[in-house]
Amino acid sequence: ERRKKYKNYISLDDIPIWSHSDASSPDETHEINKKISLFRGDITKLEIDAIANAANKTLLGGGGVDGAIHSGAGPFLRKECSTLGGCETGKAKITGAYNLPAKYVIHTVGPIAHGSVGEREKLALRDCYYNCLHTAIENNLRTVAFPCISTGVYGYPPDEAVKVALATVKEFLETHHAQMDRVIFCVFLKSDEELYKKNLPVYFSQG
Numbered sequence: 001e002r003r004k005k006y007k008n009y010i011s012l013d014d015i016p017i018w019s020h021s022d023a024s025s026p027d028e029t030h031e032i033n034k035k036i037s038l039f040r041g042d043i044t045k046l047e048i049d050a051i052a053n054a055a056n057k058t059l060l061g062g063g064g065v066d067g068a069i070h071s072g073a074g075p076f077l078r079k080e081c082s083t084l085g086g087c088e089t090g091k092a093k094i095t096g097a098y099n100l101p102a103k104y105v106i107h108t109v110g111p112i113a114h115g116s117v118g119e120r121e122k123l124a125l126r127d128c129y130y131n132c133l134h135t136a137i138e139n140n141l142r143t144v145a146f147p148c149i150s151t152g153v154y155g156y157p158p159d160e161a162v163k164v165a166l167a168t169v170k171e172f173l174e175t176h177h178a179q180m181d182r183v184i185f186c187v188f189l190k191s192d193e194e195l196y197k198k199n200l201p202v203y204f205s206q207g
């Protein structure tokens with residue numbers, strides 16, 4: 001308890017479930033809508049089964065969220081990652097989380113977009129979200145947080161990425177809801193928070 005306070009860890013119990021503001025909607029009761037949260041802040045602070053990492057193909061660390069995860073986890077994360085032989089775009093690999101409050105890190109490699117996306121990049125980004133979730137359930141992990149994969153240095157337009165993220169998580173939960181309790185969209189930027197607030201009702205207000 002003391003450690004938790006000192007490190008500013010964030011418990012899942014303190015992150016509200018996202019739900020459509022119209023409480024009278026019958027869709028309010030739909031199962032998967034109760035498994036989604038939007039959280040703005042540092043993903044490395046979350047006490048959760050798994051956090052996804054927007055890594056690069058080497059899995060040896062980088063900038064952005066990858067850098068934050070490696071510096072929070074400590075050098076043993078890099079050591080474990082160095083045994084994995086890298087990771088292809090769209091695939092996912094799981095490691096321990098070491099000094100982080102999360103139990104595991106699921107590393108995925110987003111497509112490099114440089115500002116414009118075609119079908120290939122869309123499918124690769126979809127694979128990232130899908131394969132992370134699949135890796136989670138294979139390991140009996142029931143709560144997962146995602147950063148906005150590819151939208152930083154990799155240049156995927158955030159207003160396009162949000163749609164892929166939401167559509168893929170929705171699709172996954174529809175077929176695997178018994179194995180997953182919570183998916184957190186962990187945004188870092190105010191602009192991404194706005195994009196998610198705008199798009200969440202499109203994907204999660206209705207059955």
Ligand code: ADP
Binds near residue numbers: 044110147
């Ligand atoms: P990529 O190389 O896949 O584009 P980046 O790390 O450059 O990955 O950016 C992905 C997203 O992660 C961006 O929206 C960035 O603002 C966000 N981000 C950076 N640091 C953190 C953090 N500590 N927690 C959550 N998200 C973060």
